Amino acid sequence: MQLVKYFNQFMKDTVNLNQSRINILDQKAITIDNFINNSDTFKANYKDLFSQGSYKHETIIKPPKSNKEFDADLLLELETFSEWESNPSEYINELYKIFKSSDRYKNIVIKNTRCVTLNYSGDFHIDIVPLVKRSGSYYIINKSDNVFEKTNPIEYTAWLMDKHRHSRYQLKKIIRLFKYMRDIKQTFTSKSILLNTMLASQVNTYDTDSDYSNLPTAFKTIINRLNDYLQTNYFMPHIYNPTMPEEDFMRNWTQDQYSNFRDKIKSLTEKTNEAYNEEDQKKSIKTWRKVFGDKFPDFERSAKLESVDENYTEEEEFPDNKFSNVSLDYNLKISCTVKGQAGFRDMLLQYVQVLFAQKKLEFNVDSTDVPEPYEIWWKVKNEGHAAKMAGQLRGSIFKGNKSHIEPTKFKGAHYVECYIVKDNICVAMDRIDVPIEIANKKYTPI
Incomplete structure (x- = not known):
């Protein structure tokens, strides 16, 4: 059974990050933006500060209880500093200095390889990544190697959002569900950008509404397509950045990690199909719980969830x-x-x-x-x-x-x-x- 109301409740109660925490994150980002924009070091070269990664893509999930913090990425777009052209690590060093000299941030700032991190202990941490445009391309900075590294965050986000649109706006939720299985159930391991790319690549421009008519149907569509792809590739394939083909997202995976992921997705696909096709509600719920764990609503909560969806209307057309x-x-x-x-x-x-x-x-x-x-x-x-x-x-x-x-x-x-x-x-x-x-x-x- 599809159990749409169960899925919606599961997303609301268990998977999605609380809106109150997102609101706090938004306010912190605004404050950071004003702080950098008004600093003596960066105000002349400041262009923009904008969200990136799961924060931008709206795929942050509630963190596991063992690690209650979540992370968010901000890209700090700057005009290039000519005096730092031969020493790019200064972008990181100088950004760290302005936060370290501030009473507000001095005790929570950390310097990392590609970013400066503000650690709001017990809640979340924000990675601020300097970004510059050189010769028509965007670059971030690797402080350890003291080099510019080519990147394309804006184009990648545009590609992902186009896939989200073609999935009838279900892709973000599907990514959250997979991240939940990864982080909470710890079924498999994968960097988020690799996971996002593999999932989004299963969405086609010629797909119809019936492929994504509701969340459980969309989840079934994507996991079956992903499984088909993985089962045709026994050996670890290359997964290239769709907007920067020279970047292989598989570069940090081993064959053993890939094989584990491949096996887990096969098992999850079989359980998904069984749960989706099962006509007995109680048996279907039991099998869905094998996919997502015991936080997925159980049969005893069915009376609450079987009430009429307050957003349903016979007038709605597709x-x-x-x-x-x-x-x-x-x-x-x-x-x-x-x-x-x-x-x-x-x-x-x-x-x-x-x-x-x-x-x-x-x-x-x-x-x-x-x-x-x-x-x-x-x-x-x-x-x-x-x-x-x-x-x-x-x-x-x-x-x-x-x-x-x-x-x-x-x-x-x-x-x-x-x-x-x-x-x-x-x-x-x-x-x-x-x-x-x-x-x-x-x-x-x-």
Whole structure:
């Protein structure tokens, strides 16, 4: 059985990092950004500070009890210092110095090979990685070898997010589930970027909604494809960075580690298929617990989970049912402008810290490479108790144009999707999550 509600509860209660901890992390990052930007050493060369890795990809999970801290990566983009060109380790050394000279940070800063780490003991640590652009490419610094190392974090994130889009926005959750099995169950070992790449590589541009119709179905789709790939490769293959082919993510694995991973995925795939296809609910739950461990909801909790999903509505439509086919062969980028936010000028949603109700949101098609003529369709899905009580969960797909305006009525984690349709085939889509708050606490979607 698919047990969608069980999976959702498992993600909420066990796998996903608490939103309160993410909020604290966000505030720390803002403070660090201001500190570096105002420092005498870096303010003239400062360009940006932005999240990277699992923080950027939204794949951080609750850490195991034996190690309650989690980590987050920040990339510090700088203009090059000409005086450090022959001695790149100075990027790390000087960054360490400004934190060490600060009363706020002096007791929590650590100097590492490629970053400076701020250790908020008992909660999380933040790795700050200097990043510079030289001759059109990005580089980080290896302090130990005193060299620049080529990297491509922005392109890799774009590749991963494109795969996430083609997975009907299930990939991030699947990555979290695999990281849970790795970190909590300790079923296998793998660096996160290698694991992310292997999982994302199983997503195809020609996939249909039925491959990812819900989380258990998406998990089954990906783990079966991964297992098929691994079983055809007895000897450890190369897994190259999809946006920088000279980098092999397998370089730190041994054949024994690969073989263990291959065997574990085979076993997990067999259990997944058994649990998914089992028609008896109690037996299905028991087998899913063999996949994810005893934190997966058990049969005794079924009464609570079998209650009606508060976000379900018969009105909701999906593109694979609305149109004759879904083939996402083109690109689409939409944006959202917040209008009427008290005390602020109109601004893009991505720059708004807290979005309140009773405002207007203007969604716009910024760009698409779909050749004309085509049609533009929109979907607005409200979620949460307030929207349900008002009978406004919505979710229908309707024809529109390049601009669509919506009011912010209800607190909750809502989303808007846009589809480009050509000859009754959905050929491009994009999505924006819209977290709306009424009081002072921001509500962010899972």
